[in-house]
Amino acid sequence: MSRSFTNNDDSINNDNENNNTLYEDTSSITIDDTEGFHSFESDHHNESSSRVDYIIDTGDLLDDDQCNFKYDLSKPLYDTARITVKKATSELMNFAVESNSDKSTTIRLFKLVKSLLPTSNILPTTYTTIMKSLEQLSLSQSKYYCNGCTQLCIMRKNKKICDNRDCAFSRLSLKSHQISKIVELDLATQLKTIISRNFSLFFNEQKLSRDFDVPHGRQYQSFPTSKNQKITLIIHADGSPLVRTTKSSVWPVFGSIVELPHQVREFQSNILVLALWASCQKPNVDLLMKNCIAQLVEYEKNDLVIMVKGIELHINIQRQMFIADLPAKSLFMKTISYNGYSACTVCTAKGTCKGQVVYPYRQNMHSRRVHEQVVLSGKEAEQKQVPVDGIKGVSPMLQILNYPDQVVYDYMHLVCLGHMATLVKRWLPHLERNQLNEIDSQLKLLRLPHNVHAKFNYSIGDVSEWHAKHSRLFVLNVGLPSIISYLPKVMASHFAVYCLAIKLLHCPKSIDEISFAESLIDYYCRTAPLVFDGSIELLSLHAHMHLGEQVRQHGGLAFSSAFCFESCIRYLKKMVHGTKNLASQIAYWCDMRSAVPRPEFILQQPTGKTKILFSSVKINQYRHILMNKLLEIGHDCKNIILFLRYKDKSNTYHSIIYDDSFSCASFIVSYNASTTGITKGGKARLPYSSVLPVLPDDTITILRRVLALLSVLSTYVTVY
Template sequence: MYKKCFYSRRVIYRRKRRLQKIDYDRNYSTSSSASSSSSSSSSDSGHETYDVNQYGQNAQSIASDIMTASNKEISAYENYHDDEYDNINILNDLQENALQQSPPLYDGCRFSTIKTVKMLMDFLISRVSLDKSNIINLMKLIKMILPVPNALPISWKSIMKLFGKINLSSNCTNDRCALYKRTLKTNEIVEIVNLDVRTQLKSIITRNINLIKQNYNLFPPSDITSASFYKSTTSNTNSNTITIVLHTDGAPLVRSAKLCIWPCFGSIVELPPPVREYQTNIILLALWSSKTKPDVNVFLKQTIDDIEYLITNGTTFYINNVEYNFVVRTQFFLADLPAKALFLKTTSFNGYYACNYCMTKGFWNGTSVIYPYNKNDLQLRTHREFIAAAKEAEEKATEKRLANVQGVKGLSYLLRIFSYPIQIVLDYMHLVCLGHVSSIIKRWCKIIDKVDLLKIDNMLHSAKYPHNVHVTYTESIMAVEFWKAKHSRLFVLYLGVPIGISCLPILNASHWVVYCLLIKLLHTPQSGEDVNFAEKLIHLYCRTIVDVYDESLELYSLHAHLHLPSQVRLHG
């Protein structure tokens, strides 16, 4: 890790403010004994004597003192020269300090009201998971126990007021909007939450700084850090790097109301697996809650602006008395096929020009759009051509209908931080485990008899797994649509070959073994030769699937397999 041998103005300023806060708390502790008699009399009377106007004057004087102190601090360190990493506005620190200087919970308390409520909310909501009514009842009980007077809020409105204003509106105030002054329907209301990216990055990096600083390699050979794209983006910098992976998907909140929530997550590549996937190390970037699907240019605008700022300017974290400079990069965007089309403003997976990587056009076979292997046009798309097509589509679009230019329907805000298509990757879980494997098994159920199907079920139930594999096949292979991704993953990587050889016809078994082998090679390649061999097997598998089954399996989900080897070379 690279570190500075000097401290920035911000670090020195925060040290001074910390000392001032210690003195502030000490003064309250000293004055508490002197004011205990007056507090007791107030407690007996049962009336609060806290002067709100006096607090407003005190807050103004405190803010004035902070501004004066900051000006003195700035002038005292004029010899320090700002560098490219000092991108934190000092006004942010002033706001944080003003927040900390809120009135104490009661006379003589060492904690401010805001800090006390925040600690209680963190515990009651995050740790205990109490609902709103029980939280309010508990807050009322705590308020009765505390000395009188005290400033503990006992209503949800007053709790929210402590942390700032929240504006909610049920009608549009934009006079240019078609919904101007009209009360919005429930399916037109959208709730968007944007969370601070830098604060979460600092928290995760601070907790895992020893892992990031380690000199020994904890990454497997086939990890992202060993792939060509990561090496190319980190080889030209001597600074510490934070590389972010973005992924998103939608999930229903209430089935009856059709309300869905779309979270956007981020993970840090520099953390070795499995630490990278721990819940505490996942960044929650934004949330979309609505009955309608998200518009990426509205949903992720603030998040992408924040990440773009960090990419341009870098950031600095003060960890264990050491100041670290970090360069921020993005690795790739990951989503299933429907979500990818939605967030990139492209044709869905069941349409023409659905491929994100090449110019292959689908054909209608009477029931669905297929992508025959012998009609593939594997000319790769480029970022510049995609941007041009997106702008052309926006120019041709009307109020009632979107234009489609070679599968592109508009310009996505994601392209400000991702390069198309090399940073847009296919989701292995949905494409392979929940997609093609399920389709192939359904075909098996039509061509083999019930005796062999029962034999497969018995083999799945009687299989012995290692102690760290917690998978149980409770559903029959005839109900493969109820399998989870972990069942299909275990099947295609380990169980599928012996089961296929013993229960399938020779032609189907041979074809299936080819698929299992190529997925295994791409899942954990040990060298570039493994990826090259898997690429040959993919072309063999896709070319012969019509001879083994029929053309109805030549969907885009099969065609996308052709681009998996290049994705593994780029991103592992």
């Protein structure tokens, strides 16, 4: 069978789609009953016409009708109605949320439906009554700050006025571009909603997290044990433009829950919105994070007490790490910009100016930063009004994070959007036009698993147009076999080292793999200025030296990236309609999404999907071999049930005859029911064997080991 594998950090974040098939309604099974030779003609498809896009199976979807209204005690919608006002309100609001309607359209929808119902109906038609019908309170509070003095505005007749006499805007009615809006959201309400929806996962004794997921890292293991339920948050912050004409941007602060399995952790509905900033100015972190930090500190000292399913839960909240790209990290942690001196957030490397600040490998012998010293440097910087050792001030984030252990580099920005793009641009002068065309052709013809949505529509020469998912697929899986025969041998060998190092850190299987990856990165960084020149030694390359320790602390790069959070930002932006009250619109829909009941995730048992009869014509070419193999192990084919697909707790396995009709491919696996073990094998043909590096003699040994392990790079992609 072939395994349909989803990248660990590839998050579609669709609440309705059963991502990675962790949960599924197994009440119905599709049967493929094509039989006999007379049907062979209809089953013999032409290759060109049979390659269609994969259509998602209905078994992969969560039906909203599965929402549990067992405890719905609200009144009937009208006198003879079979539906309660709560369920009717929930269904309508769920439609509005999924269709991305704006607030006014949603209210009109409610009024329209109300007008079509008997006059005795009690369907709500205002925000307040809708929330009341759903038995929810608003989880957000909005505050407005003057951009001239950062003081809280006062409200007079729906106008925002700065009350600071020393401000240039004093006593004036402030316009939208003169105001920064902060939306504070209630953490407890959101957590209660998520725990209710994932109750079986939080209190399941089975091991649901993968090896080297975040809970297996040193940081998580260092948290004090508690008899109460522990919730650990990964915090992310970033900004994105909303309105070009006013240069207004939104800066959301997100949180994901480590205790959820990775696939479910990154569902859109399981991401917490901790705070929002909307303004034409960058956030004042002290103002933005004040309420959020207060909640996090409070629930660490004193457990959060909530009622879920009639059970009183005492929850202790911890923080795992802070993820952001380099500019956002600099802003929130109050450090020097990534292109300045002493910009590394992990060590004390100062850097050297060579037209731009670079961090030469030979100067990498620097000590690791210490939290207490960072605080002292921040205080000194605030007194002197100049950066001290790369620190510009005391960040409020230091109240909830240990620096630098919990302030990590995001591999999505560092590797995929950063260094990978730099490498490709440096290759381009060494590639001829016909070679670029051949590489582009190979990338466009790739047959990828149906759940990997990363078609290479842009040329490798236009790498700046690639999204992070393209660069990720390139560095982890398809880049090396696509490029290796076109690059000079030194560059090809150098890139092979990089690919393997990132692959090992992406989802390591052992501590030895992490150590080996560290040695590869050390070698890669040491030789980078020899393969290219010294200008490549930017902070983005230097930061790679710290990835190995980061993986030990927080698990594989796949489990600690910003991929899912970037999807969340796009999702929030879709909530915005027009150019006014942008943050309020987002807060409104966050309220509604939290209020609308969602299906509860039920952990499914391993099951077969899509039955196929042993007499099916699709098995013709395999039947003889299959019968002999069954006889060898003492099984009667008459007593065997065959399936085209198999689903376990986290993956879907497709048989070859199931995949043939689709323009996708997966790697070969076999499944042993007695041991529940998966044996993996590949079918990719990769031109590696003849490549040997033209580099100093002391590197030959390590590169031979690299070449011996390059098969890892073809985990699930077939290259033709």
